[in-house]
Amino acid sequence: TIPLFLHTFIFRASGLVSLPSILLLGPSGSGKTSLLTLFERGANASTHTSQSPIAVECSLPVGAIAGTDKYRSINDPTNLTHKKFLLLDTPGHGKLRHHALETITNPQNLKGVIFLVDAANMATGDEGLRQTADYLHDVLLLLQKRMSNGASKAPKEMAVLIAANKMDLFTALPAALVKSSLETEITKLRVSRSKGLLDSGVNMGDDGEDNDDWLGEMGSKDFKLSQMEEFNIMVEVAGGNVTGNANVEKWWKWVGDRL
Ligand code: GDP
Numbered sequence: 001t002i003p004l005f006l007h008t009f010i011f012r013a014s015g016l017v018s019l020p021s022i023l024l025l026g027p028s029g030s031g032k033t034s035l036l037t038l039f040e041r042g043a044n045a046s047t048h049t050s051q052s053p054i055a056v057e058c059s060l061p062v063g064a065i066a067g068t069d070k071y072r073s074i075n076d077p078t079n080l081t082h083k084k085f086l087l088l089d090t091p092g093h094g095k096l097r098h099h100a101l102e103t104i105t106n107p108q109n110l111k112g113v114i115f116l117v118d119a120a121n122m123a124t125g126d127e128g129l130r131q132t133a134d135y136l137h138d139v140l141l142l143l144q145k146r147m148s149n150g151a152s153k154a155p156k157e158m159a160v161l162i163a164a165n166k167m168d169l170f171t172a173l174p175a176a177l178v179k180s181s182l183e184t185e186i187t188k189l190r191v192s193r194s195k196g197l198l199d200s201g202v203n204m205g206d207d208g209e210d211n212d213d214w215l216g217e218m219g220s221k222d223f224k225l226s227q228m229e230e231f232n233i234m235v236e237v238a239g240g241n242v243t244g245n246a247n248v249e250k251w252w253k254w255v256g257d258r259l
Helices: 004-014 032-041 094-105 127-148 175-200 225-231 249-258
Strands: 021-025 055-060 083-088 110-118 158-165 233-239
Touching: 021 032, 032 083, 032 110, 110 127, 110 249, 127 158, 127 175, 127 225, 127 233, 158 175, 158 249, 175 225, 175 233, 225 233, 233 249
Parallel strands: 021 083, 021 110, 110 158, 158 233
Antiparallel strands: 055 083
């Protein structure tokens, strides 16, 4: 294997992303910038920021053991080396969203997607919930299409972490409720979108496939995140908070398991 420093050097020198990368998505205000700063700092004083404004080089802190190291002894000195990865930040603003979605369709060593949500801004009937669900729906649909069209570049499995942020606020929904609220909202979205497509005839004659834009299990009444497993997309929801007394352990562990 190539030594890590060489890996980093090659990345820097050629602009090729050779480090594993994690894509960070989510509506604006969900805490992406804050999380990026925290992850970049990590527990390692010598982390460097890459040239590219959207790719930040991070390292998994000591204590959060990467998945491939699971069976190593605690006393094994290799546990002290930081696992490096790139965190790709993306603008959450609606108009800039296509940049974020491009990274999904054209990934370089993409290991997973973190979709950050503001758990304190997800009350039923809230505009925040609707917008968040809308964005998540688009991200999952894009992944579903990519995984199901058998593209040679498509990975066998893609992991998505819905990181329910701002758990320090008392108005924040617990992770289980964040999950069910998003599922309920996407259920509604799915129906209204497919109806819209039928009405406009958009899908007519589209190489005979009229199911392309339906997220999850065909014919299902309720959308469940678990329906994505059929497309080898594993979605998890975990709570945490970035600011204040930061609690991002579950997210770190999830990242570690993907590296
Ligand atoms: P971005 O638009 O997704 O990049 O979000 P920012 O990182 O700019 O965060 C938006 C706002 O939420 C800022 O005022 C942050 O200080 C705040 N914020 C981010 N994470 C947390 C958190 O875990 N708890 C609380 N209470 N506020 C947070």
